[in-house]
Amino acid sequence: MPTSDLLPEGAEPFASGRDADVYALDDHWVLRRYRAGHPVRDEAEYMRWVAKYDYPVPAVRQVDGPDMVIERLTGPTLADAAIAGDLSATDLGLLHAELHRRLHAIPAPSGTPGNVVMHGDLHPYNVIHTPKGPVVIDWRNVEEGPAEFDLAMTAIIFAQVALDPAFAELSGLLRQALATYLANSADPTPGLDAALAARGRNVTLTPAELALLPAQGELIRSHL
Numbered sequence: 001m002p003t004s005d006l007l008p009e010g011a012e013p014f015a016s017g018r019d020a021d022v023y024a025l026d027d028h029w030v031l032r033r034y035r036a037g038h039p040v041r042d043e044a045e046y047m048r049w050v051a052k053y054d055y056p057v058p059a060v061r062q063v064d065g066p067d068m069v070i071e072r073l074t075g076p077t078l079a080d081a082a083i084a085g086d087l088s089a090t091d092l093g094l095l096h097a098e099l100h101r102r103l104h105a106i107p108a109p110s111g112t113p114g115n116v117v118m119h120g121d122l123h124p125y126n127v128i129h130t131p132k133g134p135v136v137i138d139w140r141n142v143e144e145g146p147a148e149f150d151l152a153m154t155a156i157i158f159a160q161v162a163l164d165p166a167f168a169e170l171s172g173l174l175r176q177a178l179a180t181y182l183a184n185s186a187d188p189t190p191g192l193d194a195a196l197a198a199r200g201r202n203v204t205l206t207p208a209e210l211a212l213l214p215a216q217g218e219l220i221r222s223h224l
Contacts, residue, residue, distance in 0.1 A: 006031055006067045017138065018204040025069065034066040038140070044068055046109075046142040050117055053106045056099075056135040073135055079124035082173060089173045092124060093180025095134055096154055099127065100185060103136075104147040118143055118150035123157040124177075148191030149198075152220070155181065155188055156199050159216035160209060175219075182223045189224055192217060 011031075013021035019038070023031045034040065044063045047070075051057050058071040078095060081087040087095075099122060108115035119126075120141030128135045155178060161167050162174035182188070188195075196217050200210060 006062060006064055006069055019140070020138075024072070026072075028072055029061060029069050030072045032068050032070060034140075037066045039065055040068040043139045043142055046117060047139050049109050050103065050106055055102060055106060056133060057139070058135060058137060073128045073130050073137070075128050075130040077125045078127040078129055078134065081129045082124060082177075083170070087129070089176035090180050092173075092177040093182075094184055095127070096122065096124075096158075096177075096181050097184035099134065099136060100147075100151055100154065104150070104186075108144040110144055112144060114146060115144040116147045116150070118145045118147070118153075120150060120153060121157070122150070122154045146191055147186060148188050149195050150191070151185050151188035152191040152195035153199070155192075155220045156195055156213075156216050159219045160212055163212050163215050163219060164209070166208075178219070179223050182220070187224065188220070192220060 011023045013023050015022040019036060020032055020034050023033070025031055032040075040063050044060045047057050047060050051059065058073060060068060060070050062069040076084070076086075078087060078092060082089065082092050103119060103122075104116040106117050108117055118141075119136060119139060120143060121138060122136060126136060126138040128137060158174050158178040158181060162171050162178060167174075196213055199205070200213055
């Protein structure tokens with residue numbers, strides 16, 4: 001895998017996701033590295049684009065191959081805050097609806113009519129609850145497209161956790177958050193089938209997670 005010289009030798013990650021690791025550089029900056037070597041240039045450019053419109057996103061300092069040096073954030077994810085009882089299900093749904101509203105108000109870089117900037121993976125573990133407010137991280141799936149696809153993708157992720165037996169203790173929380181999110185968002189229906197199909201092609205999902213997709217679609221439609 002190609003690597004850069006941005007990371008000190010022997011550094012160990014302090015956080016990891018499905019396809020990336022995060023390393024502390026100092027009190028103000030971290031390095032996020034894709035383990036498979038996925039280049040970050042386009043992702044960084046989108047982050048810089050939405051930052052111009054005051055969207056809450058980490059500042060980007062430097063990129064090199066699969067490495068991106070970004071602002072270090074302080075605070076729990078929205079998921080952790082909700083699990084701890086510091087954030088209600090209603091607040092969780094409202095925050096996601098508002099973050100989408102603000103994001104989709106930003107013009108697409110290409111200027112293509114009907115397109116917006118789609119985060120593509122906006123869910124409670126990808127928002128940090130900082131002292132200054134929520135900040136959206138992990139822009140791996142960002143691209144231009146229709147707002148309803150992006151809205152549907154978030155609804156699908158809420159529904160996945162709400163229906164997954166492995167997270168049964170969170171089902172009530174996520175069902176209420178999903179209902180609130182959908183009640184306060186634009187209609188995702190036009191993008192739901194495409195988002196379900198795209199989710200089905202996600203190679204990081206387990207067979208058990210993929211098997212829940214039809215039920216996720218049914219749960220979402222029951223709230224529309």
